[in-house]
Amino acid sequence: MYDRDVKNKTLTFQVSGMLWQRSLVMRDLETKSLWSHLMGKAMDGQLKGTSLDLFPAAMTTWGEWKQRHPNTTLLAMSRSAMRFDKRVWENASRFVYGTTPHVTGKSISVALQHLQKKKIVQTPDGKQHLLFTYSDHGKRVQSFSRMINGKALNFLATENDTMTDQETGSTWNAVTGRCLTGKLKGTHLKRIPGTISYLRAWQIFFPNAKVIP
Amino acid sequence: MRHIIRFFALLCIQFGTGFAETKFEPHQVVRPFKAITDAPHVGTERAADFVKDDELVLGVKIGKASRAYPINMLTSPHREIINDKLGGKNIAATW
Structure with a gap:
């Protein structure tokens, strides 16, 4: 989900009809x-x-999204495809969730299958200290910075889309990044924009980037 | 000497930055498509006419405004990018 405002200009994007590295050029x-x-x-x-x-945007099911955002609006066009429903995630090995160099200095990515199994994945990576979380409800992934007050927190996944940080023992909502109970109650982890991508496409753009695991 | 410098520069590009950014050489496969700027949207009360509960959407919340973009409406060369406005921001919804 891009911001179209660039250097005091609002840009309007079209599909150029060109491909580069087998991917769309705008x-x-x-x-x-x-x-x-x-x-x-x-x-x-x-x-x-x-x-x-x-x-930050989330790829999830419409059912999950509208439950979470009752006042949401919906793009109302005709369908141009039919295949993208929750069954897509049954082939999780085809997908990664990643961040681009503009956001995190270099691309950081995690295999969707690994994330589905572990529920949360953390990167020890330099300044970033990222946290990727997966929720079975809606099959959605989101990423956060683990930094709170200048220190990186370390998380353990707990039940029902919650997690606990080892430093304060506080309980957090793993989807919203909001601290629910404990010393840090009410604090929000900063969301980091990332995207679900096809593994094959990601590897063409970032051939040397390590996909976790 | 110039060759050596050039070789060294190439080495730096290849290995120094961790990954080599492939030269930008796009090729035209289809004609350009008209930019989509005035896409309609509806509230949840009319949503059932457009989308089923288990379809995937790209959802975004900016300030108090939120909108969902069904992937089944974005997928196709003549779609791909929706130029939109939400929560006072100009956004491009694309996946």
Whole structure:
């Protein structure tokens, strides 16, 4: 989910009809720059080198989303495909959840299958200290920073989409990142924008990046 | 000497940054598609006409506003990107 506001301009994106690394290339109508869809980065044109900011978005089922957000609106177009329902996740080995270099300095990714099994995965990675969480309800993945007040917390998955941090013993909602009980009650972990991607596509863009595990 | 420098520079590009960014060489496969800027949306009361509960959506919440984009409406070369506005922000919904 990209922010279209770049350098005091609001961009309008179209499908350029081009592919690069077997992936969609977007073009903005305002500067005609060409953007990698997966990287969110202008690869050619006036804005070359610029990266789009991201909003955290969740891929989940409509049922789960509307329950969580009763006032939500819904894109109301005709379907252009039929195959994307919750059964897609039965083939979890085809997918990764990852962050792009613009967001985390380098791409960080975790195999969806591993995440489904472990429920939470943490990276010890440098400054970032990321936390990926998986919820069976809606089959959704989200990522957070583990940093609270300048210190990284370490989490253990507990039941029903909750987790506990080892430092304070507080209980957290693993989907929203909100602390439910304990010393840090009311605190929110910062959400980090990431995306579900096909493993094959991810590896073309980040051939040397290690996918966890 | 110039060759040596160039070789060294190439080595740095290849290994120094952890990964080599492949040269941007896009190729045209289909014609460009018109940008989608005025896509309609509905509230939950009319949603059943458009989407089933177990279909996958890309959901986003900005401020107090939230919107779901069914993947089955984004998938196809003539869709892919929805230029939208939500919670006072200009966004591009795409997967």
